[in-house]
Amino acid sequence: MDLYEYEAKKIFAEGGITVPPSVRITKPEELAKVHFGFPVTLKVQVLAGGRGKAGGIKFAKDLNEGQELAKTLLKMVVKDSKTESLLVEPKLNIKKELYLAVTLDRERGCAIFIASAEGGIEIETSDTVITMPIPNPYHPYVGRELARKLGFTGNLLVKVADVASKLYKIFEAKDLDLAEVNPLIITEGDEVLALDGKITVNDDALNRQRYFDGWLERHTMDLSERERRSKMIGLNLVELDGNIGILCNGAGLTMATMDMVKKFGGRPGNFLDVGGGSDQEKTLEALEIVNDNPECDVMLLNILGGITACDEVASALVKFIKKYPERKLVVRLRGNNQDVAEKILAESGLKLIPDLEAAVKEAVAQSTSVTKKPVGAKA
Amino acid sequence: MDLYEYEAKKIFAEGGITVPPSVRITKPEELAKVHFGFPVTLKVQVLAGGRGKAGGIKFAKDLNEGQELAKTLLKMVVKDSKTESLLVEPKLNIKKELYLAVTLDRERGCAIFIASAEGGIEIETSDTVITMPIPNPYHPYVGRELARKLGFTGNLLVKVADVASKLYKIFEAKDLDLAEVNPLIITEGDEVLALDGKITVNDDALNRQRYFDGWLERHTMDLSERERRSKMIGLNLVELDGNIGILCNGAGLTMATMDMVKKFGGRPGNFLDVGGGSDQEKTLEALEIVNDNPECDVMLLNILGGITACDEVASALVKFIKKYPERKLVVRLRGNNQDVAEKILAESGLKLIPDLEAAVKEAVAQSTSVTKKPVGAKA
């Protein structure tokens, strides 16, 4: 779960990291609440990255200019991500900017610091980046070593090290995937502040992080309606721009099926993994979600019944096809209880194709031949 | 710092360990506040152990009997420890009693569980005791292994393990020297409750355990006035029943000096370690405390000036002897700046004995010859 900048900063502040004073507004007239005087910075609160480049950060010299800017900014959409509010902060005198983040490193299998003495950068493409594995349990000397490697000495070494330690503590205590301060700034007065930040909470930890209870819903507002629906019932849907609706069991098999669709000349319309051991009801819900995509011309169902019973899937299919008799449907089923499934499907006129490549080719053929028409439920 | 039972139980409850309902009273009439009905158990809240044997735990069948008992109990003193209040609890139906504690083990250098399937016992003398080292960081399987070794199965295994895990978490989070539940009881309904408990907070951790801010003063009320005074200025005084007041630098040397006093026929009146590198002022305060003991006939000062400068000590002695010219004082000084000290002392008529055994023998000789008389400050 990605958090908004203002939420990340609240968490930083609770963890002892200094952030600038700020006011969050959702209407231009609320700008009058600003207590720290002008000029100010106005920043759109969106979940997508690249907000600055997209024009989502503006400076206003007075209230008038600020309110004019706020009107436009509040309506802004950055990479499909809607502006939730604006964060207003004073313009600060910056002496130096840094990048500082904690995340999990796949290769090392542990948390790491990622840092750079250049701030506000695209960390993926910078060549001034330092990474440092973090031992568990954490001890403050690790943060000091990081500050030293960043080239700090004296008081600033101690202060930057302190921020690093606090950032790790937040990362650990809140089960984050990412705790990023970018930039961490040093003011003319040698104050160290988090000027902007990003936090990603690990989705699997949400049920034990009571702090985030009830947060998920308002952090999924950038998802499509079907993606949200899937998320709520525990299915993983990713929408694509093709016309073959795909439904498989298992993430790897779903991706491989999409890839084969493309290889044989088709265009996958989505990724949908119904997971292992899904029952009739869940399979039916998944079928409905794929069906609801207006771009979907053909549906390709690929179930390798290792643990999943093919007959359960077949029964769901029969119900589905009764409701949507005009839906083009290519079914590949193989594995557990395949023979029973075959019989069930034959009765409702559905052909089962046990060979995966044959099934994919059939779906592609149907998708390129169909004339587009809406497929609704049977009246 | 030892806590009262009611404080320990409050901490247990905050840590998720079930304790019986209770009411704490400081006056007999407050017994009317009891909300769980009679019969009840009345327990004196004292810092000393052995309260039960001393008659500090009584049962009352009704309010009348309870108030009568409370009157007596509130005045009770157990091993020099004054009753601070009474804890009133319902009488429970006990199916089984256990002993369960977490403490640090010197030999293994880590925390350990100490447990016994017999509760309410003198753990030092019991032969049914299980000890188990606790890994750091802690994980709940350790508690389950303990419960299993105690002979539990089924639901009780899970419940007792859960109490063990919570007890360790409290021990760690609060920097305790000892977290003891004795007895931990199992009721007829298989509820697991801490019926009595003892907590010792590590004194060195008090400055980082904000929870205990301000607790120290009311937990030292069993100390003598001079022991408290010493504690407040960071000196370690232990009062004994002899008549030779002892003041040394270093704990080991102080004990060795006491031992020599005894070996040569004298009776040490106290243990007082002024510590390493004490200055004039602190040395003077220490001299005053020893001097204030009415049993003290002779004072023996033994300073081995490794780091401590002998001349600093000598200057303090000169001031002291001006204030208390009649005080019998044997001074052994050796080490750093011994020559300067010797000169300073000679001027005020004090003889310095560099040999330890000679000094101890001199103090013993003086202590057995003096006629007792109070030594006050010079008018």
Added chain:
Amino acid sequence: MILIDKNTKVMVQGATGKMGSSHLKRMLAYGTKIVAGVTPGKGGTEVHGVPVYDSVKETVEKTGATTSVIFVPPYLALDAGLEALDAGVELICLITEGIPPQDTAKLVAAVKEKGAKLVGPNCPGVITPGQCLIGILPGQIFSAGKVGMISRSGTLTYEIALALTDAGLGQSTCVGVGGDPIKGMGYQELLQMFNDDKDTEVIVLIGEIGGNAEEVAAEFIKNNIKKPVVGFIAGVTAPPGKRMGHAGAIISGGKGTAESKIAAFKENGIHVALTPSEVAQMVAKAVPQLVKA
């Protein structure tokens, strides 16, 4: 074969739960030597005829089990894994999905310290066909032979195993390493084991988008692996920035694409198949002597 064989003594942690008990039954039916189940508080009972104990330590003492398959819920998995390690279990197969990765990181560190082995989490398990199956793999799809398989995926592995079996190419051992970003055994360790295994003649490596493990493995293969390797990468059509089912399957910051992985394979002399049936064809071509008449 590697990791497990017909003599491997296996316990199941979380044996009395719904998933644990149903897979315990399947594993038993397959012939796996399941010697015990472990569920705290259920000691003394039985699951499908297998005795249940309260702790791993007790289980190890009483049964000599050296391997544990774990089915406990996500937030209890770290504790279960550490309990197994502490009791001296040598191989842990962690099936559970949805473990917070900081927990996994702690378990991985402990596994390294003890010199034990961890497969998973979020994995289908390990099978040495005809001898031993631990986890949730469908045994009937696999057949004994000389192909070693390593995969980040579950059903895709079955699909490829099916293609191999259909083509008469049995497997020595198949290891599903799991779809999480932080995990136990990785490609290199297993590649080395298959390289050193006399029963394996060719290795199939099934990767997917996310991270750079395949790129690293490709170079490792070039420098260390003497046996032919056939690779497959899922996710050519996956869009960037979206998690594709597995926690670890995500292209982020332009890294972890299928193109990059396929290129790395090709540069390092690894055959790359584009469909499951192509995997079987390439294996057959690489080691024609393996194909059963």
Added chain:
Amino acid sequence: MILIDKNTKVMVQGATGKMGSSHLKRMLAYGTKIVAGVTPGKGGTEVHGVPVYDSVKETVEKTGATTSVIFVPPYLALDAGLEALDAGVELICLITEGIPPQDTAKLVAAVKEKGAKLVGPNCPGVITPGQCLIGILPGQIFSAGKVGMISRSGTLTYEIALALTDAGLGQSTCVGVGGDPIKGMGYQELLQMFNDDKDTEVIVLIGEIGGNAEEVAAEFIKNNIKKPVVGFIAGVTAPPGKRMGHAGAIISGGKGTAESKIAAFKENGIHVALTPSEVAQMVAKAVPQLVKA
């Protein structure tokens, strides 16, 4: 000699504090090879002519120091100790008093894991007379010779060293293990080192009330130590249940009495002295050839 000699390169953690800097000066004056001080944020400065660095790692890289004496405040000691360990320091001498014992326990565990050595906490340090002094011991009291000393106490050690020096009995190395209940090196490890040290001919063991380390050591001496041992126990007159200065010096539950320790010494053939000067007499008697003319 054991642990330290004239070639030992020593750093001082907490070198710019009041205690750290004054003892750094004393150690330098004694001849100890102090190569650096460490204080985060003070890197680039000097203390008594010795360069100060910001981290132990940097210090090790730049000076090759293998030993660290730590003077930081109690709540920072665990971090300082772990920093030293992580940077590869082999011997840590932790002077700081008042460290919460759960912190010490964590440090002791890390020391064991790394195979390093820890003396202290709450200890006076170590001296190999005439060669190297680390800690706060008064160097002028000691003299070079063949007596190895191990002690839980500070000034009592000086008293006994003084008696030995006065009697012409110099010391090979003296180690103050510290007065805390949880600590680094203990009697057995040091006894073994002195036993194996060609420069040591007799060992003086200075114990005190609290715990049972002396009882355990007594049996260890009987079974393993070939050199004569003279023991001394402080606290014969200490009352039960009272902490006598040192955190570890307490008789509790009837355990840890001086009587018990003295009895254990005697039962295991260890000479027991009752006063500091008696220690010197017993050493002289045990190894008369050592007494200087």
